[in-house]
């Protein structure tokens with residue numbers, strides 16, 4: 001199973017962690033590397049939108 005974002009083979013494919021369902025017709029496979037980047041990206045956006053101390057701490061930890 002390949003990651004739809006970086007196109008690398010997903011080593012330990014697990015539908016819980018690696019399968020993102022968008023809707024009935026769309027779903028993607030995503031490796032942990034890419035989902036980690038997504039989380040960091042979303043965290044960065046949240047820290048910009050909600051520049052609270054708590055959010056900044058959460059983002060700085062990673």
Ligand SMILES: [Zn+2]
Nearest residue numbers: 003006031034
């Ligand atoms: Zn990937």
